[in-house]
Amino acid sequence: MFKQIIAMFSSRSVAGISLFLALTLVGGVEGTIGVNYGTLADNLPPPRKVAKFLMESTVVSHVRLFNANPEFLRAFAHTSIAVTVTVPNDQIPDLTRLNFAQQWVQDYIQPHSPATNIVRILVGNEVISTANKLLIVSLVPAMQTLQTALVAASLDGRIQVSTPHSLGILSNSSPPSTGKFRQGYDTHVLKPLLSFLRDTNSPFMVNPYPFFDCSPDTLDFALFRPNAGMFDENTELFYTNMLDAQLDAVFSAMKLLGFDDLEIVIAETGWPSMGDPTQVGVDAESAAEYNGNLMRHVTSGVGTPLMPNRTFETYIFALFNEDLKPGPTCERYFGLFRPDMTPVYDIGIVRPTVAAAANIQLATFLLEMILSQHPNPSAYAART
Template structure:
């Protein structure tokens, strides 16, 4: 290779190393009124996102991302897990079809096996549980066969992998998955120096238990309402740290105290049905702005159990998606309207001072609705029972 070619490659790598932000955004497409992929990626770039996570291996999106500095996470659909686990040639084919045509021009960094697989409590779900780690191993072998070593394999899980979460020091993984799934998964993540990917939403436990968990605590404004873990002595000023540390303690109990976390989804709904407590623009803006400032601080803040450790974070989501099923909040997690305009001002770099953001409309649904409540996220509340967190 000539000196000129080496120099050009160096310049390309240098330019890409200066990503605008360490904050990522989840780019979902469950809407019939969303901008084109080309326009969507333009918007991500304009917003100075540093990462993007997509929920499949969409060829058009992956090609378009080759022209950006965005670090990319691809998701392998749940229905492909068992085939990949059962047959190495299927895993090899998946990598040939969905990674090799784009890598390294598209900066693929994470391949995520399925989505919240351990939340599917059915016979089909149980088969996915058994196949999850073998499928992760198969994809890892496929990458190594292609001499690709800078793409990490993981799987995004929900907080319902934990049997208990409060106080964090008493947390533990569910007994039905602890030995059969979590132990081999943690061993794989440790061996491959990968990450534990977690979808973590303080909105859900707060909204279903707002009498015992203060809104200030859920929105990172809890300096006046601290909680202390009686087991560890650690003090918490926000709900997200409590939830993350519950995972850290659960992993340590299985012998894996050092696996780093990635927040694969987090956010706050900007609207919803009348009964859905706290789903409004001011809370969404407050949560995401405070989240970004916390996760972009240098040196990193970390959590009380792991101070100073950076946590890559993906906000959910880029757009409001009008075809998502379920209660109203499901369609209102976006940073942007479908026309590409911001729902509220946001700075993914974390550099803009809070006082410089435009004023937001007052909320009118931060108090419980006096009527029949919808069953919003009952699963999430069961999985994150923080009722003892009196603030």
Template sequence: MREGCHGIVILLLFGMCVNSLGAFVGVNLGTDVSNLPSASDIVAILKSHQITHLRLYNADAQLLKALANSSIEVIVGVTNEEVLRIGESPAAAAAWVNKNVAAYLPGTNITAIAVGSEVLSTIPQVGPVLVPALYSLHKALVAANLNYLVKVSTPQSMDMIPRPFPPSTATFNASWNSTMYQLLQFLKNTKSYYMLNAYPYLGYTSGNGIFPLDYALFRSLPAIKQIVDPNTLFHYNSMFDAMVDATYYSIDAFNFSGIPVVVTETGWPWSGGANEPDATIQNAGTYVNNLIRRVSNDSGPPSQPTIPINTYIYELFNEDKRPGSVSEKNWGILFSNGSTVYPLDLASGRATANSSTVYCVAKHGADEDKLQDGLNWACGQGGANCAAIQQGRPCFLPNNITDHASYAYNDYYQKMHAGGGTCDFDGTATLTTIDPSHGSCIYTGSSNSSSGGGVSPPTALGPSSQLPGASSKLQVSSYQLLIWVIFSWALMVSLT
């Protein structure tokens, strides 16, 4: 009907405003859990942690109903078992969209359909119908007038890139050249994004010691161990960035550009068997906390520095019913009662819109020897109170030089900057408006406490509605709303 046209344009403008905002960190929800909470309880848990983005591996009716009016952005999944039927039958694709997407919009904020999970590397026999399935689902969305709200893509593993390092020479598996070209053409034509499952844990454990553990965990490396692409001379501070960049270079090898990469899965197991010594609570906590900090700085990998890396953590709960190794069952960041598996720096990406408080923190990637010197000086001659970073105290974890130096630097700065104290520490420190407090570790200057020992701030995965960088469709600045209103008024005038 014609009367819906101006509404579509307004929604498109609204989407453009939202997409210009910052990166987010979401979560995956697997359901192979013995004591899986009810759908309503899951939504309550998501809200309690201010999780704004969720990926489902199917289109669970109870969950999609419970998510209505929550503002949580949802990716729904076509299961691997459904891909073949949808790929062979446009009618089946239309029925799937009507049942699992159209029936829940606009109440449930469905933003994308993930078609299968690593289809090309796990069920290659279905590969020939994967791209036809994408096209059929997109056509069904067009028919339902929903293609402007819902994107279609398909998550692929790093196995599709046989040699991801150095990133500049990375290419997709040549045996899938035709399919990958068709996939990229589809993503380009529909303005969708490439879904990547990137696991530095797997890259590290299968690398036979080629890369150091710190590189996989986003921890700074000494200058002598810096990871550098010999062709571009780009420095890679984490395996995560290198994996994302390898994907961009693989896309570029087909002469496509402008297709963003979204990491639909990444994480670290917190428990493993005897042959999985690096699956520990400490490593998992370090990886996830550093991942959140990394994504929240709104930058891309070295080759695409202006494209933020939207990311989904694998996963919300431990799936104890999954087959396979011990680690397969222990990727969750929360227990099913909603409590955290390990201390989580869920607030690292948060900064109040009108915050006047600045914090002095260590630069990621700074030389560790200089950080140690700065830490020693701050806790000694500088007069910082460093009790909180001692073992057993609230800020001991994550137990690394960057986090400990950040706490000491900030305590010194908050006490001394009014009298001329600076945030430099031989070039290893920087100022930020993002509150680095996490869990029960409260930094001096935080709105939650001025003494560094108060209660935990509200947790968040992704920005809250008051924060810059928020990406929920209900979160938009007053300036953007003004533009939206003016545009809507002008359009209605032109239609009368």
């Protein structure tokens, strides 16, 4: 029985080892897997412990923070993990002033770089979807001013400036070839934003969530399962999963404005492991299926029908379950890990050596339990 137990737990590690090799062999930063490190919880471990765990025990190489908290930036010093920080939405109007931008860089970036590998600053999050006119008109000027401040500090070669968007920026998305940005925002906001990204060699960042767009009829399509797929008659291309369709809709919108040469980064995507009874596919099995298939897909080099032969820098939402997040139940259960840093489900995030050690430890514990309860432990052990 001991051999059977070891074999059972070893087989669970095969997927993790395969994924680890895939992540290791894909060249360049584009194929890397990151996590969104949200902190809307009252039970999370200290940042230094989290940084050490990610560095030593997981395949995660990139982390996105939703602020620029110095405690968190210090925690990731000397870990080599690439860190993305965020300027909160409410600071965007102030960031249009050069003196504010320079002071922000001086306070939040310069004390930590290069010890902490800060690679990108995001100006807000899903700003256009807020419908806040002041934030929207300030977005591109704030990005430009922040870039000027980075140049003055000689950090522009090390740190990119971008901003993530929800798919609400699209007015059309199906079929993917008809994707286009919302009228008004396309020429007045997104075209100058895309020009800025091209000039600074920075990516266009989006937050695609198949979970929020799926129904019982499209669940298989969202989870990368075998399904009937979707045919785009305009391009005669076939789609086997919803994420590809969402990304290609964004690509089509960018192409309409003449910016199909820019890289696309998946700033957020994920799947909850728990939710309300009325929601589709809210369980740990579906979450493991989506995120596991996601990781394999974006690092495979297959790309999408309109963007073949490429990988995507991808940030899974989220690192932890966050018990203080408002909204429906699912919002608090997007985490890959519980606050005690045990996996909610196994998708190969934990390094194979760590997972194998944990499996052997568990198998040993189970064997000891069996032997302790058997009337003749030595005879039982001999039979196994």
